[in-house]
Amino acid sequence: MKASRAAFNEIGERFSVFPFSIRSLRSTLSRLGVPELVNRGLLTPYATLRTPRPTEPVAHFKATILLTPQGPLRITLPQSMPFVHSKYTVVEGTTAAAALAPQNEVRAVKEPKGLPDIAGEVVFGRKPVDVEVTMDLS
Incomplete structure (x- = not known):
């Protein structure tokens, strides 16, 4: 269409x-x-979170977990919010609880190597004019 x-x-x-x-x-x-x-599956809608009473606040937390051969790896930082309380919990002793535990280490992403330097000032949202980029592919 x-x-x-x-x-x-x-x-x-x-x-x-x-x-x-x-x-x-x-x-x-x-x-x-x-x-x-x-x-067609090109967009994914987010569900609207509601409570029976409109005055109650709603909190929604997400985490990104990679399933690797060595086991699940959490790549997002834990969100500790002491003022948020829920009657729902993740069952202790499960793989999901182990992956979501705050003591799990989050690995830092290394900076990419070998990127070319851009001469001149770069302004985001605009295409640079008179900027020459050279790249050594050897």
């Missing part, structure tokens, strides 16, 4: 891989194309 192509192009240009609200799309045509993108 024309609407879904317009929505896909606008989302790719403005938001890339980051979450956004449908209200932030500029045109009504783009908003009409979003359901087809969801049905």
Whole structure:
């Protein structure tokens, strides 16, 4: 559909891989194309979190865990929030509880090596003019 192509192009240009609200799309045509993108698996909707009483706050925490041959590896920092309490917990003694434990070490990502230096000042959001990039591929 024309609407879904317009929505896909606008989302790719403005938001890339980051979450956004449908209200932030500029045109009504783009908003009409979003359901087809969801049905085709190109967009993943976030569930709206609600409670029975509208005055109760809702907290939602996520973690990224890689499943490696050596075992699960958590790559996000633990979120300790002492003011958040829940009646739901992860069962102790399970693999999920071990991976989510705060004492697990988060490995730091190393800086990439061999990237070329860019001469001149770079301004994000604009294409550099009169900048020459050289790369040694040997």
